Structures are given as structure tokens and as C-alpha cells.
Amino acid sequence: MGDEGLLFQFWTFDQARKHGALLNQGEGTNVAGYQAGFRFSPDSRWLVRMQKLGAGYHTLYLYKRTGDRFVPATERPLGEAAWDFFYTQPAADGVRRDPNDPYALDHMQVGLIRGLEDNYAAMGQHWPNSRYLVIGLSFDIQGEDTPFPWVEDWRCVYDLKTGTFSVPPSLAEHNEKARKIPGKDPR
DSSP: OGGGOOOOOOEEEOTTSOOEEETTTTOOHHHHTSOEEEEEOTTSSEEEEEEEEETTEEEEEEEEEETTEEEESSSSOHHHHHHHHHTTSGGGTTOOOBTTBTTOSEEEEEEEOSOGGGTTGGGTOOOOTTOEEEEEEEEEOTTOSSOOOEESSEEEEEETTTTEEEOOHHHHHHHHHHEEOTTOOOO
16 A cells, blocks of 8 residues: 555455455554454354554454354454443443543553363363353553553453353452552562
8 A cells, every 4th residue: 555554454265265255344554454363263153353453452353154254243343342341340440531532541452362262171161162252451551640550461251142241250360460550569
């Protein structure tokens, strides 16, 4: 794209590799100007796109299989929905959220936690196959005049069957350590 950089296109194909479907149609360089990673659910019904958005920013997009194609499974990025869920949780107490730009925290990152391929068995989970995604959220407070709490790898679960988020008890201890308080000794 000349001086504007690159525009990445993400395609899926049918088994015969004859019919392609563009996953990120209409996206500009603000999103598709960066590379992405992809993970399929074990049953290949779901596809997660782990999308870099810029210096220190990442989000997730979720797609579901419809015939030979993958189509968006959510109206907006799954990463934005995960942040909206985070703001309903006690861990968000004291975290500033600009009503005009709700996704403007410094270096906001939404990532898929490793383990989708084995349904998170390595985390000690025994969930139904291809039912859940474990998502980690992080941001920092660099350059803030008045520091406020932040999170480093705060985790939640997205239920692919119901389309809802939750924090199972098995993640509670991890999430307590993920919440950081300015001036508090991390030891």
C-alpha cells in the first residue's frame, strides 16, 4: 500500500482449496496492517484470530464454521467484549474507563491462553471438548499522572455454546495476583 504500509488479508479455504473466504474484509491498516496468529478449536468448528493492533496492543476475533467457510461469531471483536466483561468484575474497581473511548487503556492486550488444543487439560481442567476459550487481559499505566490499579494476565473464560463470559473458581487465585496496585510491594 505504498507509504501506508502493508495490508494483510486472512483467507480460509475449503478442503479442496478451491473456494476461498476472506476473514477480514473491509479492514484497514489500523487492524489488518499487522500480522495475526490463528488457533482452531479441537473440533475445527471455531477459529480464533489473535490480532496485533499496534505497539503493545492486541485483541481477539472469533469465527465459527458455517459449511466450508468461517464467519464472524460475534458482532464486534471478542477482545472488546472481554474488556466489557472485565469492567463488570471487582478487579476493575478503581480502573479508569473513558466513556468516549472505552478501549483506550495503555497497551491493552487480549490474548488466548495456551491450551485450546487440549481443552486446557494442562491447566487441570476437564471441560467438555471445544466448549471454552480462556482469555487473558493486560494493560499498564505508563505515563499516567495519577496511578490506578492495573492487571497483568487477568483471566476469564468464554463459553462458545452460550456466548457468555465467566471467571471460574479455578482462576480466582490467579486473578488475585494479576491485579496490581500502585505503590504496593509485589512480593
